[in-house]
Every structure is written in structure tokens, then in C-alpha cells.
Amino acid sequence: MTRRILVTAALPYANGPIHIGHLLEYIQTDIWVRFQKLRGNRCLYICADDTHGTAIMIRARQEGRSEEALIADMREQHIHDFAGFDIEFDNYGSTHSDENRQLCEQIWQSVTDAGLVVEKPVEQLYDPEAKTYLADRFVKGTCPVCKAPDQNGDHCESCLSNYTPKELIDPRSTLSGATPELRQAPHRFIRLEQLHPFLDEWTQSGEHLQTEIANYLKGHFLGDELRDWDVTRPPQYFGFEIPDFPGHYWYVWFDAPIGYIASTWQWCQANGESLDDWWKSPDCDVHHFIGKDITYFHTLFWPGILKTAGFSLPKQVHIHGFLTVGGEKMSKSKGTFIQASTYLDHLDPSHLRYFFASKLTAKVDDLDLNLDEFKAKVDSDLVGKVVNIASRCAKFVAGGSLSETYPDDEGLFANAAAAGERIAVLYENCDDNGAMREVMVLADRANQYIESREPWKLRKDETKQEELRDICTVGLNLFRQIVVYLTPVLPRLVRQTDELLNAPITHWDDAQSSLTGTPVSTFKHMMQRVDPKQVEKMIEESKDTAAEAPNDDSSAGDAESGHSRSSATYGDGPEPLEKEPMAEEQCTFDEFMKVDMRIARIVAAGHVEGADKLLQLTLSLGGEETRNVFAGIKGVYEPEQLVGRLVVCCANLQPRKMRFGISEGMVLASGPGGKDIYLLSPDDGAKPGMRVH
RNA sequence: GGGGCCGUAGCUCAAUCGGUUAGAGCAGCAGACUCAUAAUCUGUUGGUUCGGGGUUCGAGUCCCCGCGGCCCUACCA
Secondary structure (H helix, E strand, O other), X not given: OOOEEEXXXXXXXXXXXXXXXXXXXXXXXXXXXXXXXXXXXXXXXEEEEEOOOHHHHHHHHHOOOOHHHHHHHHHHHHHHHHHHOOOOOOEEEEOOOHHHHHHHHHHHHHHHHXXXXXXXXXXXXXXXXXXXXXXHHHEEEEOOOOOOOOEEOOEOOOOOOEOOXXXXXXXXXXXXXXXXXXXXXXXXXXXXXXXHHHHHHHHHOOOOOOHHHHHHHHHHOOOOOOOOEEOEXXXXXXXXXXXXXXEEEEOHHHHHHHHHHHHHHHHHHHHOOOHHHHHOOOOEEEEEEEEHHHHHHHHHHHHHHHHHHOOOOOOEEEEXXXXXXXXXXXXXXXXXXXXXXXXXXXXXXXXXXXHHHHHOOOOOOOEEEOHHHHHHHHHHHHHHHHHHHHHHHHHHHOXXXXXXXXXXXXXXXXXXXXXXXXXXXXXXXXXXXXHHHHHHHHHXXXXXXXXXXXXXXXXXXXXXXHHHHHHHHHHHHHHHHHHXXXXXOOHHHHHHHHHHHOOOOOOHHHHOOOOOOOEOOOOOOOOOOOOHHHHHHHHHHHOOOOOOOOOOOXXXXXXXXXXXXXXXXXOOOOHHHHHOOOOOOOOOHHHHHHOOEEEEEEEEEEEOOOOOOOEEEEEEOOOOOEEEEEEOOEOOEOHHHHOOOXXXXXXXXXXEEEOOEEEOOEEOEEEEEOOEEEEOOOOOOOOOOOEEO
16 A cells, blocks of 8 residues: 655755755755655655744845745755755745644644743843844853953853853844843743653653664653743744734744645645645655754644644654764865855756765764765766766677667576565665665676676677677666666666657666666767866865855975975975975965964963873963963973073964863974974064064 | 763674674785776685673673763853
8 A cells, every 4th residue: 555655854044045955955865755655655745945944034134134045045946956956845835824823823822722822021132223032042142250351151062161141241143233132022932841651651652762862861851850942933024813812923943844734735735635635634644854963843842832732643753863074074164065056057966966975874874075086986876887887788789779689697587576675664664875885786786797708708609699689688688777766866867768769767666677678779878977176176266265264284294385496405305305305285365364373472381281292381472472381392492591582383273172271372393393393583673563464 | 969871893783672793884914807987806814892891501791999082050142
């Protein structure tokens, strides 16, 4: 019997473009949906833009236009990006829709009727100029602990202490610069604790969640009383006004998940279907795909709401980890914060779809995009193995057709057909990585088969043309089987294969029966290797030098430049350069200027207890400006000889927490290390605080 | 500061409830082939499972202490 399955991916926020981190989720979900559809199940892929909240409101103001105009624009971009990666939604809605408003009102009524809503006053900083309450991240000021200026609302990056925005010295709004006032406003909360027994049961049984997630919830939330959840906001706010709480709005996280239902409703209206069949029927399974950061909302809050309002509970919430690039969090300054559109300008979307598939498992682990591995995997698996099968066979039969009866292939086709169910189970369980492995084994076998039959030799023998055609018939059928299994991942390859073999792939079971007698078109290259130059360009284009503070490891050692005098006169050998070759990559003037180097005077120096290599230095940049720096020069310089001398330091290096304290800069020195360390000194006349250009 | 996840071959990952000699792919190396987009095929070298203790007949797996990495920290989208 055909299953009915409703699938959602998390709603992207309408405050920014889609990037490759987002794509991991939408591609994972798209693969799962395409798989279900190919298996003959009725499956809907539902998504929408998440459009409400302070951030949208503020951005619209800054851009001098309405929120509606902003989110309409963003929606266009999002849809365009998704289409570029062959992510095919059945409906892409918006949380700012009539359907969503109606559903919010209806669900709000349900939770109110169930006695879950309670009103309490909340004290918060308010920006009198922007006329809105301020979330912590919109407040900056001087740290109450270490007095470092320009720190965040809730924690200090200099001394790493935590506090509340109210404790900040000289707080100011990052929206308007105004001094915020402490104000009180009523908020309404949902008493989640009342649903505690239900959530205990739902999260811990029925395999709705991955085990690590179930354990996490049990250990972190369900062991204690569940906190009341603040789901309303006082003005000004961009969202839906609450009917029985005039002037107040639902918090964006209340209406966002309801957007799943609203978007489904839109699809139902357009297709003459009933919403209840999808959201209130036991015959339909609801599956959510989300990232681990929004676990709380989707596994506690959301099931509680659904239960209370009488909607279907998710059959499963599939939670994935984050995407890292080169083993690290995506970074704008490193160019690894890659937007979907930037990727599309340079590389093939199928490559990324395959790479993600080959790395995705049902676990919550983070997934790393290593660009070298990306190239190696795509080149080897897709081009070298899979497409190669078609490439080496099709040419021998192009313009002709496949054999009329399927030749003896020693059981290869039957074996690969049998693998179909195994692979289907892997896809079903979100173990795309396992599925890709199985498929690659099939590709290896096909290549081995062709190798052993040596069709290129038969081609020269007039009497063996029939045998040649048989071999190619087997090869191309094995290829087509593989493409069927890759359909969820590589829809474009499917279309190309349809064209080559003149037989459309429409169902998973197309891998069960062989193709015979059909015409074969001329082979055209189906996929290119990854071009490293394009990868580089993509990274380069993704670099946003203004976006982040200087990086803690990008500036240190390589700030040298060449000179024009002959080195021979001084007997300077090539050894230092040979030992440490110059950086190959050039740095732009802007990048160089990011490093703020200053003349500094060492006003204090001392040993650090327990440290083998460090000295603690206090640098003066003139006036009151000082820096605490740990320098790895113990054993080379004695503290006493350092006090009073001038050095060059990097003054805007990101502070770094070290074992013995925070280091706030770096003293420039040269030499390979060990005993060979030479501090840089300015010529006479330089004064502390002067910039080094 | 609090918390989570992780550490296995050069790289990416396996290894059922604690149970034989820790397995694959890629890379590397050697050879073959020349149809195929420098593709493919055959063979093959790599491991003190981060370190140190402990429990056990038996530990990659469980416990403790370190070290290292990534991430989260609930008015935040």
C-alpha cells in the first residue's frame, strides 16, 4: 500500500541568503523526498520562509522599506537558490500568510482553552528611539567585570564573564545608539510543564527521535520542571497581533513551526485536497528535518502544541549536525561562508548533492566539507566510476540499439537488482552514506565486467559485432541501474540517462528489469570533474574582509616583504628563506591594513608561574592604553632587560584565552624559534602608539 | 563559567550486548591495460585505536584522570 508522507525542512529566516550550511539540510531532505516519491509513495515536501521577528523589522527600517517588501525580495532569492540545487518543494510558503495567521489564532485558542497560557510581567531593556525592546545581542556596553569597552549584552569577550544586559556599564542600543531604559511589559507564557508527562512518553518511546537526542532531552530538560515558554512580544514587533492580547504579537518561534501546516494548507487549496488528510490523519506520517540547534523547539515545544491543538505528531524528527568547512565553522573572513548563489556561479550543484549524500548518516554528528576531499570524491566516484561506464560503452553502440534479448552477464544484473532493497533501506533510514557505498560497489563491478570482456578488441573483428553489442547492452543496463539508485541524489544525471537510452526512469523498480532493443543516442559528457580554479574563485569571492574581526592565526608570521638591495654585500645566505619559504598566496592591501601594528613600550615584564616558554608583558601604547601579552620568549630574554624598550606589536589581534590568562596582542619577533628569537625594534624617534605602515 | 559531541591507517569513516588476527574506500606503492573525461583493472604497504590508570577471563567499546578538536549556552534565528 502506498504511504502518505508529509516532509518538512526547517524554515529559512528571511533575513539573509541561503548558504551551503542551509543546503546540507535542504539537500538531505530533498534526497529523502525524491526517494519516497520514486518508491511510489505519496509524499509532499513542504517549506516556507520564516519572516517575523525583530531582526526583520530592524533590517526593513534600515533599508527604508516595508517588512513586506523585504521578505518578498528575500523569498525570490531563496526560491531561486533552491531551484539551482534541484531542491524541489511541493509548496514554498511564508509564515506571513493569511493561512498562517488563521492557524495561529486557532492553535492559540486551543492552548488557551487547555489552560496552558499564563501572563507574567517581564523586565527588559527598551530602546526609546527605535521603540522596541532589545534582545541581548542588540545591547552593547562596558563590561561590568573587567571594564572592557564595547562588549556584548550578556557576556564579555575580553574576560569571558557572563552577566545580564542590565548590569552593563553605559549600555547602548546597537539599533539606534540610544541609552536603553529598563521597562516592564506583560508577556504571555505557555506552561510546558503541564505537558511534561506526555513529553516524557513521546520523546522516550516510539522511535520518534535519534537515541542521542532522546538521551539529551532526558538529561537536560525532562529531569527538571519545564520552564514556562514566553511566546509573546510587546510592540514594536513584526508579526501577527494576538486577538485576545491587543497590541502584542506572537513571538516568531510560536508562528514559525505553524508555518509548516500553513504551507501545507496552501498546497491543499491549490490541489483540491483536505488539510486534515495530511495533518490530522493516522494514514499520513509527518517527518521533520532540522539542525541540532533547534532541537528544543521541535522536540518539546512543538509536539506539545500539536498534541494540544489536535494535529498529528511527527512520526520522526530527523536531526543533523552542522556543516563545517575544512574542519572549522564557516567563516566569512576565510571565505568558507559560501552562499548558494556563489557556489552556483562556479560549481556544479550535482557535485555538492553527491558529496553531501556520500557523507550523510542518521547521526547528529557534524559533517565536514573538505574541499580537497570534495574534489577527490566527485572526480573518482561520479566521473571516474559511474559516468565512465556509459562513456566506455555507449560509443560502441551509438546510433544503433541494445541487443534484442538480455545477454548472459553471469548474474551481474540480477545481483544489482537484488541490492535495490538493501539500498532502499539505507535511504529510508537516512543513511545516504551507506547507500552511496553500495552504489559504488555496483559501479566497480560494472567496470570490472567491461575490463574482463575487452569490448575494444572485439570492435575490430567484423564477426564479433553481435558479441560487442551484448557486452555494451550489459554495461549500459548496469549503468542505468546505478542511475536509478542515484535518482534521489542526482536528478540531472537521470534526465541525461533518459536521453541516452531513450527510456525514462520513473520508478525505483526500473532497476529490476533490463532494457533491450531500444535505441542508443550519441554519448555526450554527463559530468565534468571539479575544477580547482573554480573552487578557489568561489572561496575568494566568499571572503568578506569587513565582516569579522581579525583572525587569530592569519596574521602572525608572514608579514615580511622583499627588499631591493643586493644581499651579497652583507654575506646574507639563502638559508632562512629555504628553511621557511615565502607564502605563496598574496595578500591584498586591505588584508594587510587589517593588521593594526603599533609601536609599544614594555612597561612591565615578568615570569609566569608554571609556564615553560612564556613571559608576561605589559605593553603601553601611550597614555592609558595598555595590553597584557603573553610572549613565548622566556629563556631568550630576561624580564629586566625588556622593561623600557620599544617593540612592535599587533594591537588588534583577537584576544586569546591562554592557560595563564588572556593575551591581548602579539609582539613581533623573527627567527625560527628556540634560542633564535629576535624582537623587532623601531629606530630612534618612534613613539608608543604610532602605527606601523 | 556551564554543557554536549568527538578523538581508530596519510584522509574520510566501519567494527552488533564487552568476545577470534581492528575492517573498507580514497591517497601511496608495484604491475597490467589503452574503450573511456590522465579514466579503468590486478596486487600491495600502512594501526601502541590521543595519553595514563582502573574494572574484566577478555576493552577500540565500560569507569576515572589528563590532553586535543568541534559545537552549543534557551528571548536566539
